[in-house]
Amino acid sequence: NAGVTQTPKFRVLKTGQSMTLLCAQDMNHEYMYWYRQDPGMGLRLIHYSVGEGTTAKGEVPDGYNVSRLKKQNFLLGLESAAPSQTSVYFCASMPGGFTDTQYFGPGTRLTVL
Template sequence: NAGVTQTPKFRVLKTGQSMTLLCAQDMNHEYMYWYRQDPGMGLRLIHYSVGEGTTAKGEVPDGYNVSRLKKQNFLLGLESAAPSQTSVYFCASSYLRGRMNTGELFFGEGSRLTVL
């Protein structure tokens, strides 16, 4: 049981380049999230999705786009990378109980992105 898998685990980009981070979960969870983690800032929510085909903005969405074409996948895109986007990115998922989001998050191992 893989849980939440993120690819790639490491990437170095030059300013202005684009890239996509892929998150895949095999737990049939409804909700998926992208966070970034920076020293002293904790985990900040970038975008999230409450189901296939739906996405919503989090705390720090600027400079990122997301898509959830399939329930198990949540993609995070950087169209024109900037040094300020150097960070560790975490994907997470959570599940529905009854009609509510349990709020229990399952995380991937992270993707370390460096923008030069």
């Protein structure tokens, strides 16, 4: 099993450009999450999904959109990138039930100029 994979690993955008980050998991997990991590800080939840076709807002959802059309994939979109969105983005998945272990991807380092 590959676990949780993220594409791309690195990206540089100019202000106003758009992009989509892809997260894929092969563990048949129900729950999936997108976090951002800024220097010296923990992870902040952007959006999450509790199942195929569902999405919900986390702590810092503004400027991001998500979709989960297939159970194994969770996409994070930036419609109009801003320098404040420069961060490392992590995707995670969790089997289900009442809060279990989260499995993390390797991260995507995004720079917005």
